């Protein structure tokens with residue numbers, strides 16, 4: 123079980139999945155500002171414990187996904203799909219993992235700003 127927590131502890135996530143083999147550093151306009159390292163999971167394996175009033179969501183553009191952060195400490199915990207067809211997949215910010223040493227996980231650079239391709243092989 124992977125566990126995640128924002129800084130103040132209001133927003134916690136439990137993920138019933140293996141530690142991911144890679145994390146993604148994306149260069150798009152929002153990920154680069156957050157400095158997030160994303161891991162991707164099926165949403166059915168991700169349990170979020172936070173009351174709705176304790177989180178804030180941010181979406182823009184075509185509003186396909188919403189970025190969710192703690193309303194108190196501001197940590198970005200994950201994004202969730204707003205598209206019913208894509209709702210099974212979500213991205214969780216591995217920087218908030220509390221029981222995984224993310225320094226040992228390979229980081230892949232994704233060119234979300236331009237080509238939508240990984241920059242490594």
Ligand SMILES: [Zn+2]
Pocket residue numbers: 128129130131132133192193194195196197
């Ligand atoms: Zn918090």
